[in-house]
Amino acid sequence: MATQECPCGHLGDPRKPCTCHPGRVAKYLSRLSGPLLDRIDIHVEVPSLGFEQLSRSGQAETSARVRERVQKARAVQDGRFASKSRSASAHCNAQMSPKQMRQHCRLDNASQEMLRLAVDRLGLSARAYDRILKVARTVADLDGKESIQARHLSEAIQYRTLDRRGRAGA
């Protein structure tokens, strides 16, 4: 799903200023927020690029390399959920039950505090909280780590851009 962040479409655009009244932006975002945003795992801002940036090739990771990383993380998840009973079985982190989350998404004290602060500050729902934990589990899998570390969690929190914007009133 893709959306602009404000009626004129330039909020956060480094090349063109947003001309919307702040009140209108808040109203615009509030129509998106809540239950809908809660059901989306990852929010990412994609700023508009100039021609020079678009036409520059090289440096970027190839799709084949990305595919390799994704397959590795998938294999980890297959192993995690394979032995469990068929009935309540999940195939990937997104499908974890509350019980599986307690088992596989343990946080150390520092990370727990970080998440508590984020929930407070962003006014996150229980559903968004669960999504952050599951995404953090996947970030840790991509990093080849058994346990979720602070940097995995903070990356997952970063992916709640629209919750953050809505809260800040943009």
Ligand SMILES: [Zn+2]
């Ligand atoms: Zn605007």
